[in-house]
Amino acid sequence: MTVSRKFNEKKTVSVLGVDFSGGQPKAGVDEGPFQMIEFGILDQIKELGWGVEFDGSFPNYKKLVPVEDPDIGNMKHPRAVSNVTRALARHVRDSAMKGNFALSLGGDHSIAIGTVSGTAAVHDDFCLIWIDAHADINPVAETTSGNLHGCPISFLIDGINKSAVPEFEWVKPCLTPDRLVYIGLRDVDIPERRIIKELGIRAFSMHDVDRHGIGKVVEMALDHVNPHRNRPIHLSFDVDALDPTVAPATGTPVRGGLSFREGHYICEAIAETGLLVAMDMVEVNPTLGSDESLLQTVTVGCSLVRCALGETLL
Numbered sequence: 377m378t379v380s381r382k383f384n385e386k387k388t389v390s391v392l393g394v395d396f397s398g399g400q401p402k403a404g405v406d407e408g409p410f411q412m413i414e415f416g417i418l419d420q421i422k423e424l425g426w427g428v429e430f431d432g433s434f435p436n437y438k439k440l441v442p443v444e445d446p447d448i449g450n451m452k453h454p455r456a457v458s459n460v461t462r463a464l465a466r467h468v469r470d471s472a473m474k475g476n477f478a479l480s481l482g483g484d485h486s487i488a489i490g491t492v493s494g495t496a497a498v499h500d501d502f503c504l505i506w507i508d509a510h511a512d513i514n515p516v517a518e519t520t521s522g523n524l525h526g527c528p529i530s531f532l533i534d535g536i537n538k539s540a541v542p543e544f545e546w547v548k549p550c551l552t553p554d555r556l557v558y559i560g561l562r563d564v565d566i567p568e569r570r571i572i573k574e575l576g577i578r579a580f581s582m583h584d585v586d587r588h589g590i591g592k593v594v595e596m597a598l599d600h601v602n603p604h605r606n607r608p609i610h611l612s613f614d615v616d617a618l619d620p621t622v623a624p625a626t627g628t629p630v631r632g633g634l635s636f637r638e639g640h641y642i643c644e645a646i647a648e649t650g651l652l653v654a655m656d657m658v659e660v661n662p663t664l665g666s667d668e669s670l671l672q673t674v675t676v677g678c679s680l681v682r683c684a685l686g687e688t689l690l
């Protein structure tokens with residue numbers, strides 16, 4: 377049975393700028409939200425007919441980064457990631473509670489520990505659509521890089537991290553494997569492959585995009601996580617899902633990614649469902665590469681957000 381539910385009736389976006397880079401080693405990704413705001417994302421959202429709630433003094437996440445933060449096992453900056461994502465989870469939850477669309481501008485992808493937890497606190501039957509070159513589901517005991525932006529989903533699904541990390545005890549597993557789907561994968565680590573297989577997580581790699589075309593892939597992805605089109609959707613978009621020729625300014629680029637149109641198509645098709653309640657736009661690193669590649673990447677990040685808010689729907 378298809379239950380019709382209405383989201384976003386308020387048509388208001390809470391914009392959360394997450395100036396955080398501690399989930400990976402390259403400085404600059406914390407500048408992502410400033411750049412997108414400078415580029416005019418707030419006015420662009422208003423022009424689409426949405427109200428915008430934005431706390432201009434957002435560069436507060438950095439303040440939550442402790443001075444001393446030694447590794448725990450292989451994990452780098454664990455307390456910083458925990459503190460920031462914990463605060464962010466509350467902000468996203470409070471926004472969702474008000475009936476707002478929660479737009480989180482990163483920052484590296486570790487912030488999804490917080491954004492997804494925040495969505496889950498209000499929309500317990502949500503599904504998660506993860507657009508990325510990477511699977512970001514490394515168990516913290518098995519990450520070889522130790523960078524927590526490669527691990528966020530391992531905290532969100534019960535049983536992936538075998539032993540509890542006290543610093544992250546606040547994170548409640550809030551997602552089931554059947555409510556997660558990936559699109560764009562092409563650089564997946566060995567432990568990640570095992571988990572995807574073991575848990576039966578549906579993953580559409582670039583190979584699948586080539587084979588079926590993006591239209592069919594998005595349809596299959598939605599049929600899987602949202603068969604009755606009644607679950608609220610959280611979209612977590614890592615800009616490195618796009619091909620590096622389209623989005624060069626990012627910390628872990630991987631060749632052979634989504635085209636400009638494929639990336640935008642995903643956002644448009646999800647917007648069309650009317651079920652999108654939250655979005656993350658992450659891994660935009662304006663300090664990597666030339667001025668031109670910075671502008672290109674910030675521009676594409678903003679236009680993906682606009683498409684997810686319905687810009688290109690007639």
Ligand SMILES: NC(=[NH2+])NCCC[C@H](N)C(=O)O
Binds near residue numbers: 486511519525526628
């Ligand atoms: N959000 C990202 N860009 N993640 C990249 C992760 C790369 C690699 N799998 C790692 O765990 O280190």
Ligand SMILES: [Mn+2]
Binds near residue numbers: 616
């Ligand atoms: Mn990635």
Ligand SMILES: [Mn+2]
Binds near residue numbers: 485508510512525614
């Ligand atoms: Mn990612």
